[in-house]
Amino acid sequence: MTTLPPPTVTRADLDHAARVVNQHLVPPLIEVDMDGHQVLLKLESLQPTGAFKVRGALVAAAFDSSRTDSQPRRLITASAGNHGLGVAYACSRLGVAATVVVPTTLAPAGCPLGHRRPPRGP
Secondary structure, rough: OOOOOOOOEEEEEHHHHHHHHHHHHOEEEEEEEEEOEEEEEEOHHHOOOOOOOOOHHHHHHHHHOOOOOOOOEEEEEEEOOOHHHHHHHHHHHHEEEEEEEOOOOOHHHHOOOOOHOOOOOO
């Protein structure tokens, strides 16, 4: 097995990630009054998928969609919840094919992608 060195993240990478996220998401900020002070709450439950994981998924999908080779673009992930939902949402926004592998042992009610689960074997 080949061991890869850890990735190097540059300022340009971070700036690119911020641009991608800002193009597709509005910060879920709600202003409330707490004892006479105005406080901003960042409610991740107001994101399109109901969780913060959509930001990382958008960055991953944007990275894949920026490829210049002729290989088909596809992200594959294994998730039983918010990460898979974030990848599906991000890829649909950016035109990147996605496959989300969900454990067959997961109860349909516990999976946000439950309606897309493959049938269980005999």
